[in-house]
Amino acid sequence: MADDGENSVDNRATDDSKPEKMFTLKKWNAVAMWSWDVECDICAICRVQVMDSCLRCQAENKRDVLGRQDCVVVWGECNHSFHHCCMSLWVKQNNRCPLCQQEWSIQRMGK
Amino acid sequence: MLRAIGKRDRDIFDEEWPEKRKIVLKLLRQETVSQLEWQDLFYGVHNVCLWDEKGATKIYDGLQQDIVQFIVQAQSLVQAQRGEQALLATYIVEWRKFFTQSNYLPLPFRQLEQSPQVKPPASSSASSSSAGASTSNSAAAAAASSVTAAGAAAGASSSSSSNQASSSSSSTTKASTSSAATTTTGGGGGASTSAGAGSNSATSASNSSKKGPTDDSPVRKLMLDSWNKHIFHDIKDRLQESAMKIVHAERNGDAYDAQLVVGVRESYVNLSSNSEDKLEIYREHFEKAYLKATADFYRLKSAEQQQENGVLAYMKYADAKLREEEVRAKRYLEPSSFNILTCRLVKVLIVDHLNSIIAECPALIRDYETERLNLMFRLMDRVLDGEGVEAMMGDLQRHIKSAGLADMQSASEIITQDSEKYVERLLELFNKFSDLVRNAFNDDPRFLTARDIAFKMVVNDTSVFKMDLPTSIANRGVKYTAPESKCPELLANYCDMLLRRTPLSKRLTSEQIDARLRDVLLVLKYVNNKDVFMRYHKVHLTRRLILGTSADSEKEEDIVEWLREVGMPADYVNRLARMFQDIKVSEDLNTQFRNSISRHDAINIKILNAGAWARCSERVSVSLPIELEDYIPDVEEFYKKKHSGRKLQWYHHMSNGTITFVNNFGRYDLDVTTFQMAVLFAWNQRQHDKISYENLRLATELPDPELRRTLWSLVAFPKIKKQILLMEPTVINSPKDFAENTMFYINQEFAIVKNGKSQRRGKLNLIGRLQLSTERSQQEDNQSIVQLRILRTQEAIIKIMKVRKRMNNAALQAELIDILKNMFLPSKKMIKEQLEWLIEHKYMRRDDDDINMFIYVA
Numbered sequence: 001m002a003d004d005g006e007n008s009v010d011n012r013a014t015d016d017s018k019p020e021k022m023f024t025l026k027k028w029n030a031v032a033m034w035s036w037d038v039e040c041d042i043c044a045i046c047r048v049q050v051m052d053s054c055l056r057c058q059a060e061n062k063r064d065v066l067g068r069q070d071c072v073v074v075w076g077e078c079n080h081s082f083h084h085c086c087m088s089l090w091v092k093q094n095n096r097c098p099l100c101q102q103e104w105s106i107q108r109m110g111k
Numbered sequence: 112m113l114r115a116i117g118k119r120d121r122d123i124f125d126e127e128w129p130e131k132r133k134i135v136l137k138l139l140r141q142e143t144v145s146q147l148e149w150q151d152l153f154y155g156v157h158n159v160c161l162w163d164e165k166g167a168t169k170i171y172d173g174l175q176q177d178i179v180q181f182i183v184q185a186q187s188l189v190q191a192q193r194g195e196q197a198l199l200a201t202y203i204v205e206w207r208k209f210f211t212q213s214n215y216l217p218l219p220f221r222q223l224e225q226s227p228q229v230k231p232p233a234s235s236s237a238s239s240s241s242a243g244a245s246t247s248n249s250a251a252a253a254a255a256s257s258v259t260a261a262g263a264a265a266g267a268s269s270s271s272s273s274n275q276a277s278s279s280s281s282s283t284t285k286a287s288t289s290s291a292a293t294t295t296t297g298g299g300g301g302a303s304t305s306a307g308a309g310s311n312s313a314t315s316a317s318n319s320s321k322k323g324p325t326d327d328s329p330v331r332k333l334m335l336d337s338w339n340k341h342i343f344h345d346i347k348d349r350l351q352e353s354a355m356k357i358v359h360a361e362r363n364g365d366a367y368d369a370q371l372v373v374g375v376r377e378s379y380v381n382l383s384s385n386s387e388d389k390l391e392i393y394r395e396h397f398e399k400a401y402l403k404a405t406a407d408f409y410r411l412k413s414a415e416q417q418q419e420n421g422v423l424a425y426m427k428y429a430d431a432k433l434r435e436e437e438v439r440a441k442r443y444l445e446p447s448s449f450n451i452l453t454c455r456l457v458k459v460l461i462v463d464h465l466n467s468i469i470a471e472c473p474a475l476i477r478d479y480e481t482e483r484l485n486l487m488f489r490l491m492d493r494v495l496d497g498e499g500v501e502a503m504m505g506d507l508q509r510h511i512k513s514a515g516l517a518d519m520q521s522a523s524e525i526i527t528q529d530s531e532k533y534v535e536r537l538l539e540l541f542n543k544f545s546d547l548v549r550n551a552f553n554d555d556p557r558f559l560t561a562r563d564i565a566f567k568m569v570v571n572d573t574s575v576f577k578m579d580l581p582t583s584i585a586n587r588g589v590k591y592t593a594p595e596s597k598c599p600e601l602l603a604n605y606c607d608m609l610l611r612r613t614p615l616s617k618r619l620t621s622e623q624i625d626a627r628l629r630d631v632l633l634v635l636k637y638v639n640n641k642d643v644f645m646r647y648h649k650v651h652l653t654r655r656l657i658l659g660t661s662a663d664s665e666k667e668e669d670i671v672e673w674l675r676e677v678g679m680p681a682d683y684v685n686r687l688a689r690m691f692q693d694i695k696v697s698e699d700l701n702t703q704f705r706n707s708i709s710r711h712d713a714i715n716i717k718i719l720n721a722g723a724w725a726r727c728s729e730r731v732s733v734s735l736p737i738e739l740e741d742y743i744p745d746v747e748e749f750y751k752k753k754h755s756g757r758k759l760q761w762y763h764h765m766s767n768g769t770i771t772f773v774n775n776f777g778r779y780d781l782d783v784t785t786f787q788m789a790v791l792f793a794w795n796q797r798q799h800d801k802i803s804y805e806n807l808r809l810a811t812e813l814p815d816p817e818l819r820r821t822l823w824s825l826v827a828f829p830k831i832k833k834q835i836l837l838m839e840p841t842v843i844n845s846p847k848d849f850a851e852n853t854m855f856y857i858n859q860e861f862a863i864v865k866n867g868k869s870q871r872r873g874k875l876n877l878i879g880r881l882q883l884s885t886e887r888s889q890q891e892d893n894q895s896i897v898q899l900r901i902l903r904t905q906e907a908i909i910k911i912m913k914v915r916k917r918m919n920n921a922a923l924q925a926e927l928i929d930i931l932k933n934m935f936l937p938s939k940k941m942i943k944e945q946l947e948w949l950i951e952h953k954y955m956r957r958d959d960d961d962i963n964m965f966i967y968v969a
Contacts, residue, residue, distance in 0.1 A: 021773075021795045022772065022773055022774065022794060022795055022798050022857065023770050023771070023772055023788075023791050023792055023794070023795055024770060024771045024773075025713055025736075025738045025739070025768065025770055025788075026713065026768070026769040026770055026771050026780060027713055027714075027715070027768050027769040028713055028714045028715070028739055028742070028766065028767075028768035028785075028788075029657075029658075029659075029714075029715045029716075029717065029766055029767050029768055030714060030715070030716050030717070030739075030742065030746065030761070030763075030766045030785075031657060031716075031717045031719070031761070031762045031763075031765040031766040032716070032717070032718045032719070032746070032759045032760060032761045032762060033718070033719050033720070033721035033724060033759070033760050033762055034718055034719070034720065034721060034750070034754070034757045034758065034759050034760075035720075035721040035722070035757065035758060035760070036756055036757060036758075037756055037757060037758040049722060051720065051721055051722025051723075052722050072756075073756060075756065108755060108756055109755075109756065110754075110755065110756035110757065111753075111754050111755045111756060111757075
């Protein structure tokens with residue numbers, strides 16, 4: 001079925017100044033997707049995609065509060081990335097990257 | 112008293128009895144006995160027992176003689192009657208009199224109970240209590256006062272006479288206490304005697320609340336036994352026969368005297384000498400005869416009725432008779448017989464005619480004869496093993512299925528095209544059948560289940576329309592397909608029409624939309640392949656959110672919660688909820704962006720969480736018109752400042768916009784996709800040129816299928832009179848027929864046509880159905896459904912095996928279906944394949960001894 005139900009006719013437009021171009025842009029609704037800039041999109045600790053909340057956060061059913069995602073991603077100096085929640089628990093036991101065994105130090109954090 | 116002591120050496124029995132006997136005879140004959148005589152009797156009996164060791168036995172023997180004599184007289188009176196009715200009537204009159212007396216006559220002879228010779232074996236040891244004594248007092252009082260009244264009341268039922276007694280008891284309490292006092296002061300043993308009497312009545316009262324105070328009295332037993340022996344035993348068969356004849360006459364509607372039957376029953380119950388089981392004689396004779404008479408009567412009648420008036424009328428007859436007999440049983444039978452009688456009647460009236468009644472059921476259902484069906488249901492529901500009800504359920508199920516499918520097939524031309532019509536038709540059907548179940552079967556759970564099963568069959572039927580899913584991904588080339596109902600897709604489409612701004616949603620009030628959405632969920636409950644619904648619903652929701660075409664955002668969120676309530680998988684519902692949150696986040700971001708850079712008033716951005724939205728959708732590259740391209744760096748820079756560690760990917764196939772188109776005729780606002788924009792803007796530099804397909808591809812850098820589709824939407828947009836783009840050659844029937852050298856040019860005569868008139872101004876939406884992913888064939892789309900099912904099945908099997916460790920095939924399949932049923936119904940074949948796959952990949956193995964036993968391998 002065609003969506004022609006929204007077509008309406010507007011006869012009241014009074015703008016007479018002719019633009020040079022045949023087509024002019026009036027409005028653009030641009031769509032983009034963001035994702036964490038990571039090499040591996042699965043957190044090696046909880047085995048959940050880093051784009052989703054980590055397993056623990058999902059179980060606790062934490063809701064993202066308007067854009068401030070609680071379950072962000074963290075990158076180590078080794079360039080491996082994990083859920084920040086997962087990693088902060090991990091380092092309490094073993095301060096090494098679970099993937100390469102290098103000493104863990106945070107390079108940057110997702111925001 | 113002194114007189115008694117003075118004459119103690121003489122035989123006190125001989126002295127007292129002749130006087131007292133006269134009183135006894137008067138009592139037996141129900142003649143008037145004065146209060147003085149009544150008290151005198153108490154005194155006399157007491158006196159004899161006190162002074163003569165064998166006094167009790169003597170009195171007992173004397174009494175027996177008199178009672179037997181009296182009974183023999185009564186017997187001859189009864190036997191003298193020729194006619195059955197008269198015999199019965201006379202018997203009842205005599206019996207009533209006698210039975211009434213059996214409640215009073217024993218009272219003065221309480222003392223005999225103390226005597227070992229005549230003591231009834233039943234009376235057990237009991238502690239004396241004041242309550243017991245007072246019971247005996249008031250009983251004596253009642254007896255004393257009603258001796259005279261008893262004669263008059265003999266014709267009435269025994270219960271009414273006892274009422275009478277208790278009502279008049281208060282006025283004569285004084286008399287009875289004085290008589291009790293006389294007894295106690297009677298001599299040295301007086302106090303203990305009175306206490307004994309009290310204790311005895313206390314035990315009898317505690318034996319059974321229904322029994323009168325004289326129930327255990329030996330005198331009463333003597334009276335009843337004698338009656339039983341001398342009259343009842345001889346004529347009970349005749350009595351019973353007569354009683355049954357009366358019942359028979361009553362059933363035939365003739366005049367009758369119900370009391371006669373009641374009297375016979377009472378004789379049976381009261382004459383039982385078995386104190387353990389009072390109803391023994393009654394059960395073995397009267398009840399048995401009654402049951403037989405009833406069954407015989409209706410066996411004959413029911414066949415006759417059915418033959419004469421047909422089955423439908425017979426059902427009414429059976430129902431009426433069952434009720435009638437229940438009422439009758441309350442009159443004529445002891446409560447313990449009710450159930451037995453009902454069982455017997457059900458057997459004769461219903462079970463024996465089960466097949467012929469059930470045979471009418473399909474026609475009644477077909478004609479929506481709710482009243483008759485209800486009657487049939489009530490009759491069948493009485494049958495214990497439920498055979499009849501089951502047969503009716505089967506009929507209902509078959510009817511719903513065939514009627515539902517027939518309805519769908521007859522309207523197949525409309526409903527396959529129009530999801531609104533389809534869903535509405537389906538709901539109409541469901542409501543009709545639900546009404547039937549409510550009105551005819553009182554919403555009995557068994558019939559609701561039958562209805563649900565049938566609904567499932569209708570909804571999941573594939574004969575009207577279907578979609579073909581490949582049964583397995585592995586052999587892609589081979590066309591094995593398992594057809595599935597298209598219902599979920601249509602349901603999702605209907606949902607979309609209700610939630611989007613459409614003519615339908617504009618026409619309806621908010622409440623009406625809510626009601627319809629609820630209806631959709633109701634139908635969805637019966638759908639097997641719910642995952643298909645989820646898939647389409649999510650696609651529709653994505654479109655609505657990206658294009659901002661939701662009619663009511665509150666409703667959007669409501670339905671997500673409703674989906675959760677009806678048991679949709681949580682991860683699916685959560686994903687929908689996340690999309691809403693994400694859209695809100697993105698709106699905030701857009702506001703910030705527009706505030707930060709004032710010149711970008713023509714752009715709105717939606718930057719969405721790829722995790723929530725973009726699973727499995729590919730991006731399409733396009734060379735954007737310079738007007739759009741300019742915005743990109745600004746947006747990216749802005750976003751980088753706000754967030755870190757994120758990368759952005761542009762989803763131009765989702766983005767869209769509005770452009771103003773000016774030609775010779777007028778000026779129009781067109782809602783277009785970004786791809787359409789990219790194509791149309793190619794003419795901005797050369798307004799009147801014709802551009803070849805090849806050159807458009809070079810200009811836009813769109814992949815071939817996307818370009819074809821985009822061009823097709825501009826040369827052949829459905830339902831508009833004049834198209835934006837024209838082509839050469841003019842006759843091309845499908846986007847596949849575009850050749851490299853097909854030429855396209857702008858329609859300078861383009862105008863929006865309304866009511867047959869070309870308009871100079873206007874707005875037109877050319878977006879149609881926003882393409883969310885790259886062009887994929889239906890087959891690939893369906894394959895991805897199957898692929899997802901395979902993963903879900905594997906996941907569920909592992910989930911189960913991880914917990915159970917060991918499990919046999921049947922149990923595993925049952926649990927698997929339970930887990931998956933809210934998404935889809937896994938086929939046996941698929942389960943088997945996935946089990947094999949998991950075994951092959953060492954997730955689990957078969958037991959060495961039992962091939963049907965699976966073991967989880969960690």
